[in-house]
Amino acid sequence: MRALARAITLVERRDPSVRNLEDAIRNDARVPGVTGFTGAPGTGKSTLVDSVVTLLRGQEQSVAVLATDPNSPFTGGAILGDRIRMQRHALDPKVFIRSMGARGHLGGLSLASREAIRLLGAFGFDQVILETVGVGQSELEVAAVADTTVVVLTPNLGDSVQMIKAGILEIADIFVVNKADLDGHGRAVAELRTMLNMAPKAVWKPPIIPTVATRQEGVEQLWEAILAHRRHLEKSGRAKELSERRLRDETAEVAAELARDRTRRALQEDPTLTERLLKDGTPYRTAEEILRTRTDN
Amino acid sequence: MKVRARDAKEAWREEFESSPARDDGIETSTISGIPLEPLYTSADLPRRAEEYPGQFPYTRGIHPSGYRGRLWTMRQFSGFATAEETNRRYKYLLANGQTGLSVAFDMPTLMGQDSDAPTSRGEVGHCGVAIDSLADMETLFEGIPLADITTSMTINSPAAILLCMYIAVAEEQGVPASKLGGTLQNDILKEFIAQKEFIFPPAPSMRLVVDSIEYCAKEVPKWNTISISGYHIREAGSTAAQELAFTLADGMAYVDACLERGMHIDDFASRLSFFFDAHIDFFEEIAKFRAARRIWARWMRERYGAQQERSWKLRFHTQTAGVSLTAQQPELNIARTAVEALAAVLGGTQSLHTNAMDEVLALPTDKAARLALRTQQLLAYETGVASTIDPLGGSYFVEALTDEMERQAEAYFKRIEEIGGVIPAIEVGFFQKEIADAAFRYQQELEQKRRIVVGVNEFTNADEESIEILRIDPRLESEQAERISEVRRKRDQAKCSNALDRLRRAAAGTDNLMPYILDAVRAYATEGEIMHTMVEVFGTYTETAVV
Amino acid sequence: MPTAVRPVRIVVAKVGLDGHDRGVKVVARALRDAGYEVIYTGLRQTPEMVVDAALQEDAQVIGLSIHSGAHMTLFPAVVEELKRRKATDIIVFGGGIIPDDDITALKKRGVEEIFTPGTPLQEIVDWLRKRFPESATK
Numbered sequence: 001m002r003a004l005a006r007a008i009t010l011v012e013r014r015d016p017s018v019r020n021l022e023d024a025i026r027n028d029a030r031v032p033g034v035t036g037f038t039g040a041p042g043t044g045k046s047t048l049v050d051s052v053v054t055l056l057r058g059q060e061q062s063v064a065v066l067a068t069d070p071n072s073p074f075t076g077g078a079i080l081g082d083r084i085r086m087q088r089h090a091l092d093p094k095v096f097i098r099s100m101g102a103r104g105h106l107g108g109l110s111l112a113s114r115e116a117i118r119l120l121g122a123f124g125f126d127q128v129i130l131e132t133v134g135v136g137q138s139e140l141e142v143a144a145v146a147d148t149t150v151v152v153l154t155p156n157l158g159d160s161v162q163m164i165k166a167g168i169l170e171i172a173d174i175f176v177v178n179k180a181d182l183d184g185h186g187r188a189v190a191e192l193r194t195m196l197n198m199a200p201k202a203v204w205k206p207p208i209i210p211t212v213a214t215r216q217e218g219v220e221q222l223w224e225a226i227l228a229h230r231r232h233l234e235k236s237g238r239a240k241e242l243s244e245r246r247l248r249d250e251t252a253e254v255a256a257e258l259a260r261d262r263t264r265r266a267l268q269e270d271p272t273l274t275e276r277l278l279k280d281g282t283p284y285r286t287a288e289e290i291l292r293t294r295t296d297n
Numbered sequence: 298m299k300v301r302a303r304d305a306k307e308a309w310r311e312e313f314e315s316s317p318a319r320d321d322g323i324e325t326s327t328i329s330g331i332p333l334e335p336l337y338t339s340a341d342l343p344r345r346a347e348e349y350p351g352q353f354p355y356t357r358g359i360h361p362s363g364y365r366g367r368l369w370t371m372r373q374f375s376g377f378a379t380a381e382e383t384n385r386r387y388k389y390l391l392a393n394g395q396t397g398l399s400v401a402f403d404m405p406t407l408m409g410q411d412s413d414a415p416t417s418r419g420e421v422g423h424c425g426v427a428i429d430s431l432a433d434m435e436t437l438f439e440g441i442p443l444a445d446i447t448t449s450m451t452i453n454s455p456a457a458i459l460l461c462m463y464i465a466v467a468e469e470q471g472v473p474a475s476k477l478g479g480t481l482q483n484d485i486l487k488e489f490i491a492q493k494e495f496i497f498p499p500a501p502s503m504r505l506v507v508d509s510i511e512y513c514a515k516e517v518p519k520w521n522t523i524s525i526s527g528y529h530i531r532e533a534g535s536t537a538a539q540e541l542a543f544t545l546a547d548g549m550a551y552v553d554a555c556l557e558r559g560m561h562i563d564d565f566a567s568r569l570s571f572f573f574d575a576h577i578d579f580f581e582e583i584a585k586f587r588a589a590r591r592i593w594a595r596w597m598r599e600r601y602g603a604q605q606e607r608s609w610k611l612r613f614h615t616q617t618a619g620v621s622l623t624a625q626q627p628e629l630n631i632a633r634t635a636v637e638a639l640a641a642v643l644g645g646t647q648s649l650h651t652n653a654m655d656e657v658l659a660l661p662t663d664k665a666a667r668l669a670l671r672t673q674q675l676l677a678y679e680t681g682v683a684s685t686i687d688p689l690g691g692s693y694f695v696e697a698l699t700d701e702m703e704r705q706a707e708a709y710f711k712r713i714e715e716i717g718g719v720i721p722a723i724e725v726g727f728f729q730k731e732i733a734d735a736a737f738r739y740q741q742e743l744e745q746k747r748r749i750v751v752g753v754n755e756f757t758n759a760d761e762e763s764i765e766i767l768r769i770d771p772r773l774e775s776e777q778a779e780r781i782s783e784v785r786r787k788r789d790q791a792k793c794s795n796a797l798d799r800l801r802r803a804a805a806g807t808d809n810l811m812p813y814i815l816d817a818v819r820a821y822a823t824e825g826e827i828m829h830t831m832v833e834v835f836g837t838y839t840e841t842a843v844v
Numbered sequence: 845m846p847t848a849v850r851p852v853r854i855v856v857a858k859v860g861l862d863g864h865d866r867g868v869k870v871v872a873r874a875l876r877d878a879g880y881e882v883i884y885t886g887l888r889q890t891p892e893m894v895v896d897a898a899l900q901e902d903a904q905v906i907g908l909s910i911h912s913g914a915h916m917t918l919f920p921a922v923v924e925e926l927k928r929r930k931a932t933d934i935i936v937f938g939g940g941i942i943p944d945d946d947i948t949a950l951k952k953r954g955v956e957e958i959f960t961p962g963t964p965l966q967e968i969v970d971w972l973r974k975r976f977p978e979s980a981t982k
Contacts, residue, residue, distance in 0.1 A: 002931065005902040013850045042725035042841065076851055077876035079844045083897060084886035087839060090893045097900055099883050101851070182721075214498060215836070404861035404912045408888075416890060419917025420861050493863025493887055534866040620866075624941070624960055657961065658943055659913065733869050740870045744964055753962040763944055769913070844872050844884050 001096070004123045008098060011115040014257070018115060030121045032064070035226055036130040038139035038168075039152030044178045046085035048152055048213040048222075049131050053089055055219050061126040062094040066113055068132040068142070071101040078102075082131060096125065102138045110141040111253050114246070117145070143171035144249070147239070148229045150222070154179045155188040169199060172206050173229050176222060180210035204232055259291055266290045306338060324747045328578035329536030330738070331701060337693035343700050350686045354594040356587050356699065358645040359610040363686030364677075369641075370648035371673045372449060372614065376401035376426035377660045378773055380436035383426040387441060389663070395670060397479075399449040399650065400437070401425030402459070407494050409455040411825030413778035421774040424660070425451075429777070430784045430823045434462040435469065444472045448479035449524070449614070449648075454496040456483035457509050458827050461815040464517065480521035480570060480614070483509060486547040486719055487526045490728040491533035493840065496828065499720045501835035505810065507554050512811035514565050521570040523551060524614060530728075531574035532620045534736025537585045540574060541702055542709035543728055545592055550719040552601060562601050566608035575637040575644075576618040582637070583689055584698035586644025589613065592703055615641035616650040622657040626752035627764055630654035635672050642682055643689055649673055659766040726843035733843060781823060788821035796820040797830045804834040851881040852976050853903040857889040859922065862912035867939060867961065871907065874965035880972070891921035898926075898934050904976065908938040915942050915950065923954035935975065939963070 010017055035052075039045040049065060056063050067082035080099035089095040098116070102109055117128050130146055132138040143149045151172040175196075177189050189208055196206060207225050211218030233239035267274045267290075277286045313335060326332045334341075348354070351361030360366055373395055376383045387398055402425040405417040411429050412421045421427050428434055443466065452459045460481050464474050485502040488495045495502065510522040527544035535543065548569060555565050571589065575582050593611035597603045617637035622630045631654050638651050651669040653661030661669070677683055689695045716722040723729075742748045749755045796817040803813045810831075817827050856872050858865060865887065872882045883901045885894065898906050906926075908919060919938050926932050937957040938950070947958045956975075959968055 002899050002902075002929075005900050009850065009902045044724075047839070071881075072876060075877055075879040077879045077881060078851075079872050079876045079882045079884055081844055081884045081886070083883065085839055087886070087893070091896055097897075099881075099901060101881050404914075408861045410861075416861065416888070419914030420912055423913035424862070488863070493865060495863075532866070533864070534870075623962055625962060657941060659941070732866075733873075736866050737870055737873050740874075740965065744966060750962070754964070766943055771916075840886070844869050844882075 001093070004096065004119065005098070007119050008116050011119065012100065012112050014112075021115075021119070030124065032117060032121045032125050032128045033230065034117055034128045034130065034146045034148075036132070036139075036142040036146030036149040037152060038132050038142055038149065038171075039176075039178075041133055043152045043154045044213050045131060045133070045152045046082050048176065048178055048211060048219075049129055050086045050088065051211075051213045051216050051219045052129065052223065053086065053095060054216065055223055056127055057089070057092065057094065062096075062124060063127045063129060064096040064098070064120045064125045065129045065131060066098050066100055066116060068100045068102050068109060068130070068138050070133065070138065076101075096120070102132075109138055110144045111250065111257070113142070113145050114250055139168070140171065145246075147233060147242070148173045148226050150174045150176055150226070152176045152178055153188065153192070155182045155184040169195070173204065174222070174225050175206055175208045176211050176218075177208060178211050178213050180218065181212050181215075185210065203236060204229065259287075262294055263287060263290050266294050306340075309336070322745075322747060323749060324742065327537070327581040327698075328576065328739070328748070329538060329581060329735075331538070331581065331698070331705075337697050339693060341693045341697040342691075343696060348690070353598065353606070353609060355590040355610055357687035357690045359590065359612060359647075363645070364642075364683035365686070368677050368683060369646055369673075370397050370447075371395055371670060371677075372397040372399045372648045372650055373666060373670055374399040374401050374449075374451065374616065374650045375661070375666065376403075377424075377767070378422040378426065378769055379777060380426055380428065380433040384437055384439055384441070386663075386666075387437075390666075390670070391441070391446070393667065393670065394674070397447045397449065397648065398441075400451065402450075402452055403427045406455070406459075406824060407452060409458075409496050409824060409828035411781055411823050412774065413781050414825060418774065421777050422769050427773075427777050428459065428462070428824065429781045430821050431462050431465050431818050432780070432784045432821065434459075434466050438463075438466050438470075442472075443467045443470055444476050446478075449482075450479065451482045453482055453485055453488050453492075453494055454502065455824055455828055456481050457505050457811060457814050458818065458824050460509060460513075460517075460520075461811065461818040464815060465818050474517045476519070477517055478519045480524050481509065482526060482572070483523040484526045484547065484572075486550060486723070487529050487544070489723045489838075489840070490530055490543060490547075491535070491732060492529040495838050495840075496832065497835040498838040499723065501804075501831075502838075503550075503554050503720075506551065507558050508809045508811050510551070510555055510565050510568070511558060511560060512809055513568065514560065516811075518568075520568065522565070522568050524570050524572045525551065526572040528572050528574045528616055530732065531576060531618065533732050534620075534739065535732045536735050537576065537578070537581050538702055538705035539709070539728075539731055539735060541585050541589055541592075542706040542713075544571065544573070545589065545596070545706060546710060546713050546719055548593065549596060549600075552597075553718075556601075562597075562603045563605045563608050566597060566601075566603050567605070567610070570647075571611055571613035573613050573615050573641075573646075574618050575615045575641040575646075575649075577621045577633055577637060579636060579640050580695055580698055581702075582640040583644045584695055584702050586613070586615075586641070586646065587687075587690075587695070587699045588702035588706065590645070591699070592706055612647045614648040614650070615644070615646040617641070617652045619652055619656060622652060622654070623750060623753050624657050625761060626758060627654050627657065629752055630657065631668060631672065634669065635676070638673060638676055639680075639682065642676055643687075645687060655764055655766055658764070659768070662765060662767045724841065726841040729841070729843035784821055784823065793817070793820040793822050793826075797822055797826060800827065801830050801834060804831050851879055852905065852972065853881045853883060853901055854905040854907055854972075855883045855885060855894065855898040855901055855903040856907040856909070857885045857894045857897070858887045858909050859889050859891065859894060859918040860910045860912045860914045861888060862910065863887050864911040865909075867911075868907075868909040871909070871939065871965065871968060874969065875907075875972070878969040878972070891918060891925045894922055895925040895929055895931065895934075899929060899931060904934060905972070906934055906936045908936065908940075910938070910940040913941070915940060916946055919950050919955050920953040937968075937971075 053063050069080045071078040078101040130142045132142045149171050151168050209222045348356045350358035403422050404420040404424050406428045412427050513520045513522045525548045527540040530543050531540040590611045594609040597609045617634045634651050641649050651672050653665035653669040655665045713722050800813040875882050885897050935956045939959040
């Protein structure tokens with residue numbers, strides 16, 4: 001387990017040895033199922049993830065959870081607290097939980113999580129759950145990586161309307177209205193349904209699943225919906241399309257990262273180049289020149 | 298005359314502003330951050346009818362005779378190691394003039410697990426006495442006539458079980474439950490908010506609280522069924538206003554729950570009691586106590602429509618602030634505690650615990666515990682403060698601060714209501730966040746020396762002398778484990794498991810659980826077994842992390 | 845590819861049964877503000893759970909808090925568990941109401957540092973900075 005934990009650290013740091021890792025695990029056929037969970041604080045998202053883990057463990061599947069919390073933009077520090085909700089799986093060797101700060105990954109969260117998912121697959125995990133608080137950018141990055149994105153809402157926070165304003169509709173494959181035992185639950189579901197009906201027609205219509213995560217209620221239905229979405233991806237050819245697009249996107253991201261590093265290094269190592277850039281104020285021309293003339297060693 | 302008074306005030310203001318101010322950078326706001334004027338005058342006095350003690354809204358006290366009628370109860374919280382050793386300490390305290398007992402349980406007991414549970418290792422008998430079954434409770438009160446004393450028990454998640462053990466011991470002494478007097482802390486909401494000794498989720502936790510209130514209203518009528526506690530909220534780092542507001546909000550949540558059960562307000566309201574912290578900011582604390590009485594009386598009469606006067610009266614116990622004590626120069630804690638105790642008395646407390654100077658290091662030694670009790674006796678008998686009722690009533694400053702406390706509390710009630718009530722606010726971490734913010738702010742003020750704690754961030758001694766502290770013998774753990782297995786060996790096994798089965802079925806239904814728990818206790822089921830039975834039905838709770 | 849400097853990761857846990865988390869939360873915030881990644885695992889952690897979390901999270905440091913008096917049992921148990929899992933490179937520090945004699949004994953048993961109530965937060969941060977000078981935390 002420590003080897004896996006260490007390897008994820010290397011991925012997060014974009015350590016050069018990551019390339020070797022890629023070679024080592026490239027031909028490994030195991031690809032875990034990847035489900036993303038996002039929702040505002042207080043929606044019971046971690047509890048829901050915890051109950052999904054319980055369900056999957058009941059099916060003898062091994063599960064890894066990557067939980068992302070925002071870092072402080074000022075200090076880079078973070079308090080990552082999602083493990084607390086998953087205590088009942090502590091000491092279960094088939095459950096691996098890793099907290100990630102949203103920052104501290106060169107190339108962004110999605111790049112790091114893609115690599116981490118590959119690693120987790122190589123280490124034999126059947127399912128990977130990405131969990132992130134739905135504020136800021138991280139939920140978009142999660143949606144870019146997950147096969148199925150679950151958006152968690154509750155009846156009592158008045159958050160459903162806000163979430164949809166924030167463009168969550170586009171990333172949600174499944175909606176969960178958690179805390180379905182609270183008053184106002186029916187109204188929240190109805191409101192959400194109206195909004196979904198107003199959205200442009202799509203092939204996949206996101207289902208709305210009521211759950212009470214604290215009592216493990218609705219979790220099986222949720223997992224059924226996740227599997228149905230996966231079948232839909234497969235059948236419609238969307239799965240293949242997505243995985244190809246992701247590989248292309250990822251390659252572009254890595255290329256951008258390499259180019260960025262090469263450029264920074266060039267400017268650092270070549271004072272005359274920097275001098276000319278500062279004098280002429282020509283970032284485009286300088287960048288093109290660097291990429292044309294310089295190579296990585 | 299009036300013109301001249303204003304002139305005088307303006308003249309003072311001018312002189313004040315032209316005199317040099319201290320430049321030590323130390324905050325002049327209260328420890329909770331309420332900004333203070335340098336001087337209060339009659340202009341700050343609220344315009345309201347004259348208030349009297351024993352009369353609504355009881356700002357000046359609930360008794361018309363104040364401490365002239367009866368002094369506060371000196372109730373020192375204690376318990377450690379085994380029931381046998383604690384029993385000896387109780388007899389010692391009673392012989393030294395203490396007027397009520399207050400039981401401190403150890404962590405495994407508080408968390409509803411037996412001393413031989415794996416997670417109890419290292420904890421048995423450390424923070425209080427280890428009680429695993431009725432057998433331990435019998436030892437704890439051996440030779441202490443329960444008809445003649447009142448007992449306070451600081452216990453929450455497993456409160457119903459410990460109360461049943463007490464009732465069962467009384468039965469054996471021939472004392473009927475109707476004669477028993479005392480207090481059960483039994484305040485689960487503040488556990489979710491601050492002290493975090495919860496086990497079940499909020500809903501079944503509240504059910505158990507209401508079960509015990511309902512049961513006692515009929516069977517143990519002299520018992521204070523709940524002590525709604527701000528103490529732990531404050532100790533977790535809240536401000537005085539947060540302590541006041543969150544505690545009273547919890548109180549109203551219990552009232553709502555009892556009403557929902559179908560009880561009548563006047564049948565249980567007078568047995569609700571409160572428990573506050575007496576912190577080091579002297580006047581703020583006095584204002585807090587006065588405001589608490591006034592707010593509660595108004596809510597009980599006006600919002601809940603209580604008819605009987607006794608339902609309007611907020612009675613409270615006070616403990617001096619453990620969090621204000623320092624490990625550095627611990628003798629200073631005697632002075633701190635004396636000031637805090639004085640605030641509690643001037644605030645009109647019904648009972649008081651004064652901390653021992655070494656409590657920040659370990660459980661108190663006999664000597665430290667005695668000094669703490671003597672401090673109260675000194676206040677009561679030497680200083681003369683008990684002679685006049687609410688001596689600070691009418692103080693420009695204290696009255697203005699009392700109003701400010703009330704205002705801040707009402708603002709919090711509004712916010713809690715907007716979130717949907719106390720339990721939803723717990724679930725989204727509202728209280729926890731407010732408290733953590735306040736605690737962090739205070740810590741930063743200390744680091745920047747905008748607040749001074751003598752001996753900690755100023756006036757420190759280069760080499761500290763260490764004082765003698767009480768050590769718990771590590772052998773105690775295995776001895777206590779031995780006692781449990783003896784109980785398990787000797788009891789009527791069938792009777793015990795039948796009682797637990799009945800409890801399990803009742804927990805799944807809606808019956809009041811008290812009679813079932815009492816049966817299990819009588820059959821010598823251990824605390825851990827009874828809790829486990831309920832966990833099977835109720836599940837456990839994990840909190841939302843708010844850091 | 846250059847290596848990004850990752851913040852030092854610290855698993856912060858309350859071992860034992862008490863729920864007094866004011867101190868641990870204040871420390872967690874201060875460490876975050878000093879640029880560390882704090883993985884807060886919450887209340888009532890057993891030594892096995894703490895070590896397991898530290899391994900999964902690839903943390904360099906474990907910070908323990910306790911107020912119940914069980915520190916002489918539980919702090920060394922964490923150190924022992926690290927030995928058993930062959931992870932003695934992870935360092936352990938602790939905080940809480942801990943008498944002087946116990947501090948000496950705990951250090952002998954492998955706890956690197958103990959901070960008692962009243963310790964300025966900066967002292968804890970300074971200690972970590974000294975312990976991990978190679979990691980810029982900005």
